Amino acid sequence: MTATSTRPAARARPFNWLPVKIWALYIVGLIPAVWYFYLGATGNLGADPVVTFEHNLGFWAIRFLLATLAVTPIFILGGPNLIAYRRALGLLGFWYVLFHFTVYLTLDRALDFSAIIPDIVKRPYITIGMLGFIMLIPLALTSNRFSIRRLGPRWNKLHKLSYLVIIAGVVHFVMSTKVLIVEQTIYIVLTALLLGFRVFKKPIMNWRKERMKAKRLAKA
Ligand code: HEM
Numbered sequence: 001m002t003a004t005s006t007r008p009a010a011r012a013r014p015f016n017w018l019p020v021k022i023w024a025l026y027i028v029g030l031i032p033a034v035w036y037f038y039l040g041a042t043g044n045l046g047a048d049p050v051v052t053f054e055h056n057l058g059f060w061a062i063r064f065l066l067a068t069l070a071v072t073p074i075f076i077l078g079g080p081n082l083i084a085y086r087r088a089l090g091l092l093g094f095w096y097v098l099f100h101f102t103v104y105l106t107l108d109r110a111l112d113f114s115a116i117i118p119d120i121v122k123r124p125y126i127t128i129g130m131l132g133f134i135m136l137i138p139l140a141l142t143s144n145r146f147s148i149r150r151l152g153p154r155w156n157k158l159h160k161l162s163y164l165v166i167i168a169g170v171v172h173f174v175m176s177t178k179v180l181i182v183e184q185t186i187y188i189v190l191t192a193l194l195l196g197f198r199v200f201k202k203p204i205m206n207w208r209k210e211r212m213k214a215k216r217l218a219k220a
Helices: 008-012 022-041 049-076 083-108 113-122 124-141 145-151 153-159 161-177 182-199 201-219
Strands: none
Touching: 022 049, 022 083, 049 083, 049 161, 049 182, 049 201, 083 124, 113 124, 124 153, 124 161, 145 153, 153 161, 161 182, 182 201
């Protein structure tokens, strides 16, 4: 959910890789939600369709949030420049959390607020999920050119909240399953790598610059 970048690294390679139109990414990104809805509506989502639907929406939320955070490292490590897709990926993550939350409120809890409020307040994994969702709202609302221009450098600071959002999402997921097996481990490792990259971004960028300089000199 970050801007079509004006950062120095992005300027160094000005041409964004755009093999797929951004609107097409939104359509493709929403296919899992429509597909699981269809399966549920036609009685093909297993013994507990509401929970399966809810879980799958939650997983797609995490996947899109991770994909959003992967855009910068992929570029800095020499991969394609997918920055033009970053906002769409982040917004898809937001939409999936919103769908997940809506299914929880309606199909799971039937809008019974006498059960929902204690859930949110007293069950730590739901409290953490809710915090993740609340932090996502300002990010989604400011994912547009107008806000980027208006907020200036504060925009980048605000969007660092996305690091806390993914931590909340993954902790919520692991706590809700109460186990730590392959699936949970994969999401934890991916999150740690993507956030670890931010911690070591400067030395990594310096190392890449040195490597490119050495290559250029070797060619000359
Ligand atoms: C960043 C936000 C969130 C993410 C990424 C997320 C993701 C997930 C994932 C992946 C699961 C599946 C766990 C499993 O396989 O058992 C899950 C479960 C669940 N989530 Fe979320 N979630 C988020 C926010 C919320 C919110 C705001 C609520 C409600 C207030 C919520 C309620 C639930 C519930 C009730 C379950 C367990 C359903 C059950 O097993 O009965 N989540 N979430």
